[in-house]
Amino acid sequence: MSDIKWLPDGQKMFEKLMAAVPEPMREPIRPKLLQMLAGKAAGQPVSGDLVKKFVDEDLPEPQRSALMAALGMKPAGAAAQPAPAAAAAGWEGKAEMMFERMLQEVPEMMREVFRGKLMQIANQKAAGGPIKEDHVVAIVKEIVPDPFKTNILKAYATMGDVDISKVEEIITQHPGGEETLITILHAIQSQYGYLPREALILLSQKKNVFLSKLYRLATSYKAFSLEKPKKNIITLCTGTGCQVCGGGALLKQVEAKIASNGADITIEKVRCLGCCDMAPAVMINGQLYGGDEAQAKLSEILR
Ligand code: FES
Incomplete structure (x- = not known):
């Protein structure tokens, strides 16, 4: 800051501007902003108004709009028109989920401003058609700075077919702090049959808790699972009563099938199913079968 002459309100406004920059970006971007601001000031003392003018005139979108909002500035002229916050012609594939995932990296106070601006860009890329996954990926690559870009692209690479739109609803239904986490995890588990990673990321951001804490909770209770359940869950009894009647052969049959073609099956073993x-x-x-019927049903599933 040494080659900038500050007026008291100028320095204050600049620090307010920096506070609105997402934390991981703050220090890396500070020298660049100071250099640009020094150029704008051209040797004159920097006032609060000049900092605002710099944000308005020299920063690219969508950062410009987000920082203007953070500094309490109103966009002028055409920029005052509200940005469309919806896909003009809908979405294709997982594009909407990917768009929401991108927004999760934006601090909450600036998220709605970014949503409008990014939606505008996505609609432009879609050129009248639905917004596609490629359009969202292009926005991330062209506009989002690192480390957010890397985080988002990594998340896209591991994104399954999970629609996490319900998670936001679940979280909203449980206002409060950390005391609500277990209840919310139960609700997510019952919604999806497991705890999708994307849901945990969203929950950690919404409740401002470390992701590692959520993983600790998720692995501390048997009621939670981090793995997507397989299509079929087969619970085999390893109790003596069943073993002497052919239960061991059934287990071997299921294990051999999974080993040979990775069938979409989860095996659970219990000591007794209570129906000896x-x-x-x-x-x-969830349905009980015994004797010949058990063998017939297994053969049907393992076919
Ligand atoms: S021993 Fe198998 S059901 Fe009881």
Whole structure:
């Protein structure tokens, strides 16, 4: 800051501007902003108004709009028109989910401003058609700075077919602090059958808790699972009653099938299913089968 002459309100306004920059970017970007501001001031003392003028005239979108909002500035002229906050012709594939994931990296106080601006850019890229996944990826690559860009692209690479739009709703239904986490995790678990990583990331941002804390909770209770459930859940009984009636052979049959073609099956083993008179007993997707019926149902699933 040594080659800038500050007026008291100028320095104050600049620090306010810096406070609105996302934390990981703040120090890396400070020298560049100071250099640009020094150029704008051209040797004159920097006032608060000059800092505002610099933001308005010299910064690129969408950062300009976000920082103007953070400094309490009103956009002038055409820029005052509200940006469309919806996809003009809808979405294609996972584009909407990817767009929301991109916004999760933006601090909450600036998210709505960014949403409008980024939506405008996405609509331009879509050129009258639906916004596609490629359009969203292009925005991330062209506009989003690192480390956010890397985070987002990494998240896209591991993004499954999970629609996490319900998660926001669940979180909103449970206002409060950390005391609500377990209840919310239960609600997410019951919505998806497991705790998708994307849902945990969103929850950590919304409740301002470390992601590692959520993982600790998720792995501390048997009621939570971090893995997407397979299509079929087969619970096999390893109790003596079932083993002597052919339960061991059923287990080997299922394990061999999974080993040979990676069937979409989760195996659970229990000591007793509580229906020893049906031995060998098997529970398939919550339904009990015994004896010949168990073998027939297994053969059907393993086909
Ligand atoms: S021993 Fe298998 S159901 Fe009880």
